[in-house]
Amino acid sequence: MSTTRAAPASSSHRSAPRRGRSGGDDRRLTWRNRLYRFDMRYMPYLMIAPFFLLFIVFGLFPLLFNAVVSLRNYRLDDPTLPYWAGFANFSKLVGDEDFWNALYNTFGIFLLSSVPQLLLALVVASLLNRRLRAQTWWRVGVLLPYVTPIVASTMVFSVFFSRDFGMANWVLGLFGLGGPDDPIDWRADKLHSWIAVATMVNWKWIGYNALLYLAAMQSIPRDVYEAAAIDGAGPWKQLWRITVPMIQPVVLFTVILSTIGGLQLFTEPMLFDPNAQAATGGPNGEWQTIAQLIYKVGWKDLNLGYAAAMSWALFLIILIVAGINYVLTNRLSGGRK
Amino acid sequence: MTAVAPPRTATPARRKPRLMARAPQDTPAGFWTYLFLAVTLLFAAFPLYWMFVIATSNDEALAKLPPAIIPGDRFMTNVDEVFSLQDVYFAASLVNSVIVSTVVTASVLFFCSLAGFAFAKLRFKGSSALMLFVVLTLTVPNQLGIVALYIVMGKLGWNGTLLAVIAPGLVTAFGVFYMRQFIVNTVPDELVESARMDGATTMRVYANIVLPAIRPALAVLGLLTFVATWNDFQWPLITLSGTDFPTSMVAVSDLASGNYVIYRRVLAGAFIATVPLLVMLFIGGRQIVRGIMEGAVKS
Known part of the structure; x- marks a missing residue:
């Protein structure tokens, strides 16, 4: 089972650790394989995610939300006004x-x-x-x-x-x-x-x-x-x-x-x-x-x-x-x- | 070091073509250059010096002509007054500014170098489109979203707390852009590849190869970020004024509010809030200069 799985991902096989021991440990190999694939495929996104998340929440969203606010009656001292103001x-x-x-x-x-x-x-x-x-x-x-x-x-x-x-x-x-x-x-x-x-x-x-x-x-x-x-x-x-x-x-x-x-x-x-x-x-x-x-x-x-x-x-x-x-x-x- | 090339256009002229043909940066500065630069420096430094003069003087120093230009001996008196004013919270404000600037700087360095590394050396779908997005947002003045930011912070319940000041600064598009450029130019692909061959994970490559290589860039970005965060005024004023938790900039502006402003106090406060940055310029000036100049050539 493990051999068939490891075969297509030959590149990962090569770069798998060659620390000598546990070469035959199948479970460990698949785990490492998965880790490797995750690392190659998804790690870049994880690395840029904090920037984009923070930037979108505190930078981009306020800028766009500003447009919504500008079409509203948003008075801190008078919340009873109608919600939308149109282009007033x-x-x-x-x-x-x-x-x-x-x-x-x-x-x-x-x-x-x-x-x-x-x-x-x-x-x-x-x-x-x-x-x-x-x-x-x-x-x-x-x-x-x-x-x-x-x-x-x-x-x-x-x-x-x-x-x-x-x-x-x-x-x-x-x-x-x-x-x-x-x-x-x-x-x-x-x-x-x-x-x-x-x-x-x-x-x-x-x-x-x-x-x-x-x-x-x-x-x-x-x-x-x-x-x-x-x-x-x-x-x-x-x-x-x-x-x-x-x-x-x-x-x-x-x-x-x-x-x-x-x-x-x-x-x-x-x-x-x-x-x-x-x-x-x-x-x-x-x-x-x-x-x-x-x-x-x-x-x-x-x-x-x-x-x-x-x-x-x-x-x-x-x-x-x-x-x-x-x-x-x-x-x-x-x-x- | 770079020897001036002998003039190839062989006109053995009398008007010393060797000297004339030099580019400005190879021409030694003459008397007038030094004089004008000295005057420039005087203009740059004088307001700071004078801030100190008034911060050390009594009230009369501001009510005489010609104006005082020699420091007085009342610095500690004025400083004491600033720190003991009840509704200004000056001591707390300095601590707050240190907290805000340090957290923001650390976060910018970490997240921006991480993203910069991903954009510079890793292959993933959509990377160029996402990088384009980063570059485009460089030019968007996010001050313009300040009204909505206030509402967002209100919903989060963060207005009037340091979180409201820290959160919007945690990452900057400039930081990502700057880090990406630096990593592209200084970290060789082969080094990353061979570490990969040895089984290093991406994070290990980041920690063991990228971070040591980009230390100069981290210093530059860190200094620029710290200075900008420390000096920020508009947003901290909006979200923190009236609380007992201001940043030092808000506290200094509070010193100057009221019907009768005592300027020796205001300027003593302003001076204290400026000193940390002057120290940074003195220690890290070389890095700050380099950061600004590198940014200019690359953008």
Whole structure:
């Protein structure tokens, strides 16, 4: 019996243990055979199962379930409402001034943070892309903001941007701008609060993006530069004519990353507000972002259904903007040959 | 090490073609490069330094011009105040952050290396389709499911507990992707095959061959995961605020709530919550840099 069984699975026979003893033990052999077949066939699935299970339960399912919630009346403070809301949450969204205001703020802050962020990262990367003494330490150094909790750095910047004794106004005063007699109130209007919040975002991400660019720069073949140098291109020209087009895939990657991150901005605008708990982003919503509004609608106004609808709107917006930015960057960074 | 090749296009020019033809990474940095880098570093470090200055000062340091730039001597006073504030639970929050970050990091390392190994070296039906799924989910911002996640956690009865913060972080698509790439490149097929021939089970191959080979990648992924988990704010705020069980980020934000915010306390708390990460950067900086740069080239 055991021989007929073992015969077809000759490969398993070969790889069965050759520890010498118990070669004739039939039961043991079939057991090992089964174990082997199980190991080959099903073990891979067992190994990837934890990832997929956890990811589906806590990642994918919430995302899809969000769609269901957005079609429901889901108010934590009023469970008596009818179960389904249809598209009421979405039609409410269209006429919601808070939503459009938050969208406007989000885009404003996004522009002020992503463009300088990536341009400065490019400059820092090209500085790091020289033969440096203590090379590793320079690279580690520019990562200081990256490991700093946004909660902590935002608290520092909140003090920097205070009206009366803030570091920002003091520095500007040295250059004859504002000054102690006519200090800028960074929390009083849109533009100034956007600049303050964008500064925090820029500070956090320039070093990280610079390292991404640096990695790509170092994989550019050296002879490309040789040719350029013979053509007489200086360092600045080299950066724009050679380096940027050559690292274009990574540039696209960072543009997409900063779009996804920038449009979901939450912690910085949240904690820039001295009255953070209200999540209004300033007394009149001067710098309230969409992520912040979702938080306010969901957990301060307790209207989870409406917050879910807003999340879906944000998802769509991110998709569209990421697509537009992809095309734009593709043109700008590759087209100038 | 790599000798600069002599210029092949033989124009014995006077404008030193040997120097000009160097790629940037072979050109020694000059004075201006060092100066600009030093300024960059100053900008990167100054907010951290200043956080420490205020954390060590009295209230007056924040009410004078020019601003204080030298640390005071009240660090321990401020720290004492932070730890003794009643409804902030600062000490507990630090313990919670350590628990959450450690559990999440250990889990990510284990499950992602396991799945990464399966995708890199094992043959099974549907493996490429499943891997494609992993890659696609890399780009999905899962913050957008946060409302539904809150409802799911509510049904499980986990809201307001550390479980709610830990569970969503236990695996990451990036972790699987990163591990798969690393294992494909560093673990030779022949090694896996010959271990198989000797009768090693898949798990034994994982434990005895794969794990030792991917130690550098584990260090990188572990550091990145720990930092990200420690710093996470939005979801912990939603599920933990108002409980006596916050993470350190939620506790720091609690320090800054109320009508009259005492910033030397806030920044003392923020500083304490930042120090563990600065230590990690100091010790594991090389690995973190490598992780970020490798991720860039591969994706």
